[in-house]
Amino acid sequence: MAExxxxxxxxxxxAGTLGRWLVTVGDRVSQGDIIAEVETDKGTIEVEVFTGGVIEALLVGEGEKVPVGTALAEIGEAGTALESASAPVSAPASASASRSRGIMTLGGSGDLDGPMATPAVRRRAHELDVPLQGLSGTGEHGRITREDVEQAAVAEVQAPSGDRVRISPYARRLARQRQIDFTDVQGTGPEGAIAARDLEGAPAKASAESPKKRMQRAIAAAMTRANDEIPHYYVEHAIDMGTALEWLREKNQSLSVNERLVSGVLFLRAVARALRKHPLLNATWQGREVIQGDGSHVGLAVSLRGGGLVAPALRDADQGSLSELMARMTDLVSRARAGAMRSSEMTSATITLTSLGERGVESVTPIIFPPQVAIVGFGAILTRPWVVDDQIVARPIVRVTLGADHRVSNGHQGARFLVALDRFLQEPDKL
Amino acid sequence: MTTYREAIRTALRRLLLEDSRVFLMGEDVGRYGGAYAVSKGLLDEFGEDRIRDTPLCESTFVGAGIGAALGGMRPIVEVMTVNFSMLALDQVVNNAAVMRHMSGGQFEVPIAVRMATGAGKQIAAQHSHSLENWYASIPGIKVLAPATVQDAHDMLLAAVEDPDPVFIFEHQMLYGIEGPFDPNATLSSPWKAAVRHPGSDVSLIAYGGSVHKAMTAAEELEKEGISAEVIDLRSLRPLDRPAISASVSRTHRAIVIDEAWKTGSLASEVSATLAEEAFYELDAPIARVCTREVPIPYAKHLEDAALPQVPAIVEAAKRSVGNG
Known part of the structure; x- marks a missing residue:
């Protein structure tokens, strides 16, 4: 049994809101299957399962918001769970299992509309505003009893909420009426509590906001944190892309339109390769210590139509052929734009790559996406007068800027990273 | 301008003149003219039948008053201080307060009991306590605390007119105060709280002697740009809860001033009422400014230190308003 x-x-x-279940009780799942959609500030994320087996119980209903770490489903070993899922209601083994484990294991066929509870209990749950989904039944055959509901109601009231904001009841009421988000408001009342006057100019509440605004706030929070906390340093380098572009042109002649490579995939691969040699840039800063990245997982900054920004990870971008990487990159970008990213893609990046080349600007000075410790920005590949062998010639030049966390690395190391990146781009056939 | 004690005497005279069922009794109310000189001259005017000196036994003369009220009279009983009234509590709790209830409405007890309360005159612990909250917790009686000269007069008239036992608590520091007084003014309901000083930033809720300290505090706060509303509770039972909530709904902050000990005080009752009925109006924690939990000291500086004073009220109000 796994959770x-x-x-x-x-x-x-x-915390996250369970948007949609993509499986039902009794479904067989294997590692990597997407079994649910979770709504976060960053959008709707598809969530994979890391354990194979059979879904024995769905513990959280669609639309429910629960803290990170809350059990959403129970996954049993294939054989046994299937049996119990199809067992008749009166089977003693099944009944005792459900009594101790919770709900929704009994019907098996999926014809049960939610957890088992009598109408009277449902009514009590409604009165007390206790969702039956996720409630553990202690009654016969795992039925939810009146006591279960009442205890849950008490537990909910008593549950400590760590992030409770100190705010006067009056200000809290005003904030609710005016749909104001007071979480970031500075309180000037007694003992720093937020008073009514502090609500002037506070932002509108997230729940009343469009997903777009919510994402904007999430970005704002991350970037503010980056700017407040991370001592950035920058190293910039101009790279001659002549060889690389020539190689690309030749390579693409033999490929169909769909398969053609773009310079961006060379940047991505070169960054991933350079990262292997410079692990200090491939990490996350977790408050007090550096956690080394376990592979070259490069986040790609993708601007969304309508103004949002996400940076899903391309895992192990140093592995596989360039064509494979190209396909993965195209897929990731299109899914990011469609709001269909996977959970692992949202968290696993250990460095970010941002490219404003297609916008035509020469260079970008990017801000690190915490808790990462480095970000690489590419400008446009522009034809520039360049000195080669004492001759001024026109060459395609790209300006690359590394922004890195000085708590973790320094300019010397950053410079070596950019030089390594340059070297990789001079030998595109080896990428 | 008239003094508080003259206003009470005016009411007493009017009642004695207009209603032959009315009589006054208590310790030293006749020949001595009352411990606080309220009834001076009344013995000469109305005679020993209607201005009656009693033995030093509160249980006896309060009980006799209850009996007289049951018998159809309109007794006004003066108890020298609330401290001494403890001796009569049995008569109050077990007779006066329950008679209407236990007789199924057949009997009523239209007695008015006046007594001095409060500290500030250096007359030590046995004459200085504020125990009106004890009375205010008893169903079956009514409790008034006149803070102004006009109320001292009007509330006595209302108390005698009322068919139930009414207890009037006169703060001993108020007998000498002067204030506007019109003996023929239309009587306002004694059961309603009054706004003595309108304001918008914080409510100073007080009664009796504390109202005057709250008024002084409001003036000082005004100089600092804080607009304080002073609420005079007037009636301690029934408590005008809607008026309290209404004031805090305007100001969103509350300081309750009470010369009783904080524990179990009327200030506690007002605070709990606000928490129950005006919780979502509160923009700052409620604060209580009450007497230190000690017997009232005799020494002047210690007595002053034990009682709620204007600086403490001002301080509490400023803390409540915060640094905005």
Whole structure:
């Protein structure tokens, strides 16, 4: 028996809303299957399962918001779970299992509409505003009893909420009426509590916001944190792309339109390769210590139509052929634009690559996406007068800027990284 | 301008003149003219039948008053201080307060009991306590605390007119105060709280002697740009809860001033009422400014230190308003 829990889909995520189940009780799943969609500030994320087996119970209903780490589903070993899932209601083994484990294991056929509870209990749950989904039944055959509901109601009231904001009741009421988000408001009342006057100019509440605004706020929070916390240093380097572009041109002649490579995939691969040699840039800063990245997982900054920005990870971007990487990159970007990213893609990046080349600007000075410790920005490949062998010639030049966390690395190391990156781009056939 | 004690005497005279069922009794109310000189001259005017000196036994003369009320009279009983009234509590709790209930409405007890309360005159612990909250917790009686000269007069008239036992608590520091007074003014309901000083930033809720300290505090706060509303509770039972909530709904902050000990005080009752009925109006924690939990000291500086004073009220109000 394994639990499938609400994943952390970002360093700042504390809770997520289960948007949709893509499986039902009794479904067989294997590692990597996408079994649910989770709504976060960053959008709707598809979540993979890391354990194979059979879904024995769905513990959280669609639309429910739960803290990270909350068990969402129970996954049993294939054989046994299937039996119990198809067992008749009166089977003693099944009944005792459900009594101790929770709900929704009994019907098996999936014809049960939610957890088992009598109408009276449902009514009590409604009165007390207790969702039956996810409630553990202690009654016969795992039925939810009136006591279960009442205890859950008490537990909910008593549950400590760590992130409770100090705010006067009056200000809290005003904030609710005016749909104001007071989480970032500075309190000037007694003992720093937020008073009514502090709500002037506070932003509108997230729940009343469009997903676009919500994402904007998430980006704002991450970037503010980056700017406040991370001592950035920058190293810039101009790279002659003549050889690389020539190689690309030749390579693409033999490929169909769909398969053709773009310069961006060379940047991606070169960064991933250079990263292997410079692990200090391939890491996350977790408050006090550096956690080394376990592979070259490069986040790709993707601007969304309508203004949002996401940076899903291309895992192990140093592995596989360039064509494979190209395909993966195209897929990732299109899924990111469609809002269909996977959970692992949202958290696993250990460096970010941003390219404003297609916008035509010469260079970009990017801000690190915490908790990462480095970001690489590419400008446009522009034809520039360049000195080669004492001759001024026109060459395609790209300006690459490394922004890195000075708590983790220094300019010397950053410079060596860029030089390594340059060297990789001079030998595109080896990428 | 008239003094508080003259206003009470005016009411007493009017009642004695207009209603032959009315009489006054208590310790030293006749020949001595009352411990606080309220009834001076009344013995000469109305005679020993209607201005009656009693033995030093509160249980006896309060009980006799209850009996007289049951018998159809309109007794006004003066108890020298609330401290001494403890001796009569049995008569109050077990007779006056329950008679209407236990007789199924057949009997009523239209007694008015006046007594001095409060500290500030250096007359030490046995004459200085504020125990009106004890009375205010008893169903079956009514409790008034006149803070102004006009109320001292009007509330006595209302108390005698009322068919139930009414207890009037006169703060001993108020007998000498002067204030506007019109003996023929239309009587306002004694059961309603009054706004003595309108304001918008914080409510100073007080009664009796503390109202005057709250008024002084409001003036000082005004100089610092804080607009304080002073609420005079007037009636301690029934408590005008809607008026309290209404004031805090305007100001969103509350300081409750009470010369009783904080624990179990009327200030506690007002605070709990606000928490229950105006919670979502509160923009700052409620604060209580009450007497230190000690017997009232005799020494002047210690007595002053034990009682709620204007600087403490001002301080509490400023803390409540915060640094905005």
């Amino acid at each position: 499938f829990v609400m994943p952390s889909l970002g360093a700042d995520m504390t």
